Amino acid sequence: MKISVNWLKEYIPVTHTVEEMADKISLTGIESSPVKLGEELTNLVVGHITSIAPHPDSDHLKVCQVDVGESEDIQIVCGAPNAAADQYVIVALHGAHLPNGVKIKRGKLRGQESNGMICGLDEVGVPAKYMPEEFENGIYVFDEPQKPGQAVYDLLGLKEQMIDIDITPNRADTLGMRGAAWEIGATYDEKPSFTKPELDDAKVTSDSDITADVEEKQLVPDYLLREINGVKVAKSPLWMQRRLWNQGIRPVNSVVDAANYTMIEYGQPIQAYDADKLAAKKLVVKLAHNGDKLHLADEDKVLDANDLIITAGDQILGLAGVQTSDVAAVDENTKNVILEAGVFNGASVRKAAQRHDLRGDDSNRFEKGVDNGIVTEALMRAAQLVDQDSDVASISETITGNFTKAEPTIIKGSISHINHLMGLHLATDEITKILDRLGFDVAVAGDDITVTIPTRRWDMAIEADLVEEVNRIYGYANLPNTLPAGMETKGGYSPKRELANKLRDILLGEGMDEVINFSLLSKQEVEDFNVIDSEYTKLLHPMTEDHEYLRNSLVPGLVRNVAYNQARKNDDLQIFEHARIFSRATGKERPDEITYLSGAVSGNVVADSWNTTAQPADFYYVKGIVEELLSFVNADAEFTFEATKDYKNMHPGQTAKILANGQVIGFVGKLHPNYQKAHNVSDTYVFELNVDLLFDLNKKNVKAQAAPKYPAISRDLAILVDKDVENGQIVNDIFANGGKYLKDVNIFDVYQGKNIAANHKSLGYHLVFLNPNDTLTDEEVEKSFTVVKDSLVKKFNVEIR
Amino acid sequence: MSLNDTLKNLRENGIDEAKRAERLQELNDLRVNLLGKKGPITKALRGMKDVPAEERPEIGTLANNVKKDIQAAIEEKMVELNEKLVAKKLEDETIDVTLPATKQVQGTKHILNQTIEDIEQFFIGLGYEVAGGYEVEEDHYNFERLNIPKDHPARDMQDTFYLSDELLMRTQTSAQEGRDMEAHDFTKGPLKMISPGVVYRRDDDDATHSHQFHQIEGLVVDKNISMADLKGTLDALCRHVFGPDREIRFRPSYFPFTEPSVEVDVSCFNCGGQGCRICKYTGWIEVLGAGLTHPNVLKMSGIDPNEYSGMAFGLGPERFAMLKYGVNDIRDFYLNDVRFLEQFKGVN
Numbered sequence A: 001m002k003i004s005v006n007w008l009k010e011y012i013p014v015t016h017t018v019e020e021m022a023d024k025i026s027l028t029g030i031e032s033s034p035v036k037l038g039e040e041l042t043n044l045v046v047g048h049i050t051s052i053a054p055h056p057d058s059d060h061l062k063v064c065q066v067d068v069g070e071s072e073d074i075q076i077v078c079g080a081p082n083a084a085a086d087q088y089v090i091v092a093l094h095g096a097h098l099p100n101g102v103k104i105k106r107g108k109l110r111g112q113e114s115n116g117m118i119c120g121l122d123e124v125g126v127p128a129k130y131m132p133e134e135f136e137n138g139i140y141v142f143d144e145p146q147k148p149g150q151a152v153y154d155l156l157g158l159k160e161q162m163i164d165i166d167i168t169p170n171r172a173d174t175l176g177m178r179g180a181a182w183e184i185g186a187t188y189d190e191k192p193s194f195t196k197p198e199l200d201d202a203k204v205t206s207d208s209d210i211t212a213d214v215e216e217k218q219l220v221p222d223y224l225l226r227e228i229n230g231v232k233v234a235k236s237p238l239w240m241q242r243r244l245w246n247q248g249i250r251p252v253n254s255v256v257d258a259a260n261y262t263m264i265e266y267g268q269p270i271q272a273y274d275a276d277k278l279a280a281k282k283l284v285v286k287l288a289h290n291g292d293k294l295h296l297a298d299e300d301k302v303l304d305a306n307d308l309i310i311t312a313g314d315q316i317l318g319l320a321g322v323q324t325s326d327v328a329a330v331d332e333n334t335k336n337v338i339l340e341a342g343v344f345n346g347a348s349v350r351k352a353a354q355r356h357d358l359r360g361d362d363s364n365r366f367e368k369g370v371d372n373g374i375v376t377e378a379l380m381r382a383a384q385l386v387d388q389d390s391d392v393a394s395i396s397e398t399i400t401g402n403f404t405k406a407e408p409t410i411i412k413g414s415i416s417h418i419n420h421l422m423g424l425h426l427a428t429d430e431i432t433k434i435l436d437r438l439g440f441d442v443a444v445a446g447d448d449i450t451v452t453i454p455t456r457r458w459d460m461a462i463e464a465d466l467v468e469e470v471n472r473i474y475g476y477a478n479l480p481n482t483l484p485a486g487m488e489t490k491g492g493y494s495p496k497r498e499l500a501n502k503l504r505d506i507l508l509g510e511g512m513d514e515v516i517n518f519s520l521l522s523k524q525e526v527e528d529f530n531v532i533d534s535e536y537t538k539l540l541h542p543m544t545e546d547h548e549y550l551r552n553s554l555v556p557g558l559v560r561n562v563a564y565n566q567a568r569k570n571d572d573l574q575i576f577e578h579a580r581i582f583s584r585a586t587g588k589e590r591p592d593e594i595t596y597l598s599g600a601v602s603g604n605v606v607a608d609s610w611n612t613t614a615q616p617a618d619f620y621y622v623k624g625i626v627e628e629l630l631s632f633v634n635a636d637a638e639f640t641f642e643a644t645k646d647y648k649n650m651h652p653g654q655t656a657k658i659l660a661n662g663q664v665i666g667f668v669g670k671l672h673p674n675y676q677k678a679h680n681v682s683d684t685y686v687f688e689l690n691v692d693l694l695f696d697l698n699k700k701n702v703k704a705q706a707a708p709k710y711p712a713i714s715r716d717l718a719i720l721v722d723k724d725v726e727n728g729q730i731v732n733d734i735f736a737n738g739g740k741y742l743k744d745v746n747i748f749d750v751y752q753g754k755n756i757a758a759n760h761k762s763l764g765y766h767l768v769f770l771n772p773n774d775t776l777t778d779e780e781v782e783k784s785f786t787v788v789k790d791s792l793v794k795k796f797n798v799e800i801r
Numbered sequence B: 001m002s003l004n005d006t007l008k009n010l011r012e013n014g015i016d017e018a019k020r021a022e023r024l025q026e027l028n029d030l031r032v033n034l035l036g037k038k039g040p041i042t043k044a045l046r047g048m049k050d051v052p053a054e055e056r057p058e059i060g061t062l063a064n065n066v067k068k069d070i071q072a073a074i075e076e077k078m079v080e081l082n083e084k085l086v087a088k089k090l091e092d093e094t095i096d097v098t099l100p101a102t103k104q105v106q107g108t109k110h111i112l113n114q115t116i117e118d119i120e121q122f123f124i125g126l127g128y129e130v131a132g133g134y135e136v137e138e139d140h141y142n143f144e145r146l147n148i149p150k151d152h153p154a155r156d157m158q159d160t161f162y163l164s165d166e167l168l169m170r171t172q173t174s175a176q177e178g179r180d181m182e183a184h185d186f187t188k189g190p191l192k193m194i195s196p197g198v199v200y201r202r203d204d205d206d207a208t209h210s211h212q213f214h215q216i217e218g219l220v221v222d223k224n225i226s227m228a229d230l231k232g233t234l235d236a237l238c239r240h241v242f243g244p245d246r247e248i249r250f251r252p253s254y255f256p257f258t259e260p261s262v263e264v265d266v267s268c269f270n271c272g273g274q275g276c277r278i279c280k281y282t283g284w285i286e287v288l289g290a291g292l293t294h295p296n297v298l299k300m301s302g303i304d305p306n307e308y309s310g311m312a313f314g315l316g317p318e319r320f321a322m323l324k325y326g327v328n329d330i331r332d333f334y335l336n337d338v339r340f341l342e343q344f345k346g347v348n
């Protein structure tokens, strides 16, 4: 809401610039910014059209003689259809500056001299949608004679200075000028003064045939009406009109404007109905029936049983607290008016406004709350304004549909506790002074403080609220900087996070860049990599098909990254991600969150350069990364790789499950060529590791051993074997038969092809024997070596070469 | 020619030849040829028998000196040739040091994680534990326990992805507060924790919005926590992240789970507070929200607000990184273009 400084001055003295005020209010209360309308405007004065003649060379232009307060009238050519003699109008003189950089110069229009421009309100800065409808397609004409030549700015509020306050939902008390005056007044230690509205006793009558009823009293604590008879609807005075259009409200007529003005003044929305258009003399607030229709905002809204409505007989007048339809709108022919001031349940209003897409000034206030203590007064104020401007015959007493007496809130607290929570040592009277500035009544008894909060501050409920009020008005800038002084604590990561950090460091060391992807995937993506065999977990109301399901693998995200980069010629990629996947068991609602560490390698791992030749990524490169990771897990576990064809989007001949003591903890392999093609990525190798499972493995118990003192003896072994026999099987068998001194088995050659029998391959192994306690003899080694060879021949039918 | 003269000639020629040698091999040959058992000096000494006995010692001395002199000449030349050889080798081995290196690449930690870890390390140093929490959270912890009952207008401030009536993608890492307070044993000292993590909002992705982003929630609950403690802690944090000359200020704000609630601004690190485009000419940049834990939130976790007080703060790593490094589009963090990622190598 924008707080007009001129308006504010009716309640408190204002001595600072809007910039200073906005700054100070921001720091002590509510985020604010200064608004200075029409700063660019110059040379705009009242003009009196003394005579008007048709333009000799145009059918729509008129030649006006205009008194602008100078010795002679000036001639202005004007095209507005509503321009007429004896009008008081806005004249932009030669040299005038208008909004949007428009500059007015004297000149000739179709041969006729024109020494300025007669303006519409929208041409001098009032948005077209907020100016009175009658001037929509023409110039603005003052209702009353004005002094020609005087500046128009104050008359029309064109250079109004305002403070735009952007409230948090708890401070809706400032959505009225009076509430804002309290807040700004507290900031500057100025108590606002208000004039109580009064009605002309002679016109007030208890005689009214209008009644009110509230069916949902829980939702409508207050529902008050006043009937006003014998109304002559007119235009409201200019001062009210200009305040309204500067609030973004279009002036309509003296009754509607009075209602709207009261809302801005008090923060209490007021409705006005034409009593003669009502289908019944009784206004009832109740819940709609499913399927009821109401024409609002150029649409037929279909209501349901949650919608609170105002009715007269079978006529629906409006959605309570949200918007009123036109069926009983007050117009220039209205004779009898009903003014309504209600308080409607915030949640109910909020939902209705959302449901029907009708959020506005009224619903904004009811959603956040209004002051139950001023409903009666606000209604009286509206009636007073109607009476002032509409020539009223009689005004009814308040007609009550429901009324709840508003009681002030009593908050008890302790001076020491308040100080303690602020980290300050303010004297009692310093605290009570601040509370008094806010208009709260304070009673002190020793350390105890009892604060009576007026109904206009319905956000205040507990001692902590007092802490905030005292602290902000005292000034947060005056708080010292301290650190919590309690018992020392030891900070740190959880052990699982420590493990993850260590593993991430390994991958960074391997040259892999870390990525962060979205957890929400498309349906296709969760189907693509459901290697953990989880139920899919879907959002109830996704925003896009791209982000509909919780991810069950990090691979789809990594593939997106590879594709995105390769489309931009970043061909060589090594990336990893440490994040959670979501695994949901059948029948369970809540998915488990499992920490994964996954990576993708694509393109070359060694670049082609002047001194190196390109080395493309392959299975074994990525397997090497995985093995290095596993070695840093520090787990007392046997890690194995087992060929798998289980994963539909992985290459069936180049993928392995990774197992720890026989339990699957992840996989490594090449993406399926079809999948690669579909995603526009080159050969890409990926791995996934379940960090939670790695973390759960028993820790290795490392016992130091001295470096061997005795030399090792090695033997090389070349075998020819069926190509389907895996290296892993051979190595296991060698270890099984190599005796206790066999320390290491390394494969140094794998060959298939020329000079090798079909369906066979040649493998070369390097066996290292070592006795840590004595010198090994060739005989001992040879004996073991023979056992190894014999076993291989027997088990795998190998040919020793 | 007397033996004497012969030896002198041999010396002269020998030294001369040594000096003229150009390769090490020539010098080796020279040594073998001149000084060897079959060499001219040995041969000449066979004429000793014709030399009168009294002159023999003199000739003998001369012969030894000749050998020594030739030997010295050869060695001197060898040193010289060796030096030349080394010089030549060094010359031959000279390379163009401006040619590009053989790459020894370390990966780059994602800038958001660098930012998060920098903040984590700061708080670990102050004795805070880092807690993880759940990304799929119950409405109960994400809202109810934070003093945001159903129908509370604050629920509109955060549009939520629900999985069911009671399960949702957490909208704030504050969702961790209830769980941490429940789990904490206050007889063992204060609760001091930060929980970094991913949160989700039903937002359209654009330059400043992302349906997924990160938050770091901080919570301290103890017997004596005050607004001044909150201010001191966040002041130190902002100096750590944005530079030692920074200041912070509190502005009143509203969060349902803190009372008082404040927004925290840091003095502009770009202009030092003079006003510039980054701080929208205010000299201040809003960086986080904070406050004292609402008594209701403490009570719901079984903590007596008359005995204990708490402070909480929540900050956005994306916002921190965008401000600090001038990232203009939040989507860049999630597109993972390696050229974008790698520019942040080692910044934290």
Ligand SMILES: [Zn+2]
Pocket: B268, B269, B270, B271, B272, B273, B274, B275, B276, B277, B278, B279, B280, B281, B283, B284
């Ligand atoms: Zn700046």
